[in-house]
Amino acid sequence: GLQGSTDEECCEQKFCTAWTCSDKTKWVHKSAQHGKTNLDRRGFSDEECCDEKYCLAEICDPATQWKGKEGLDKIQGSTHEQCCEKIFCDDFVCDTDVNGTGVGTQWYKRVDTNTYKWQGSTNEECCMPIYCSQYTTSHPTRWV
Known part of the structure; x- marks a missing residue:
């Protein structure tokens, strides 16, 4: 029989097919066999059986x-x-907000809360539209 008193001398390493990569977002499983030799890939760790993503x-x-x-x-x-x-909306200025108050003539800034911060860098993501249907003229004798 085999002579020895260590894992390397007395045991065969497991095959990579039995290994599951620890984190699928960071590792992708290597092929079951070595490409050049077609021998089954041996190993039982991310480093031996998986490629880094x-x-x-x-x-x-x-x-x-x-x-x-x-x-x-x-x-x-x-x-x-x-x-x-x-990218947060903190530094974004909505179009038509000429004085930096957060309110323009066509858009007003979305307001962050304690639990939610708006994310983006466009009017559509960071601002709410102001529609004419929400507007009332202060000169009804001049405008319809």
């Missing part, structure tokens, strides 16, 4: 609400939370 700029979509984190292509991950930073 790295953030792609396309994940940070829509671009009006998300921007890639610094060093994006070196970050392991594939989700908004792992790869992107939220």
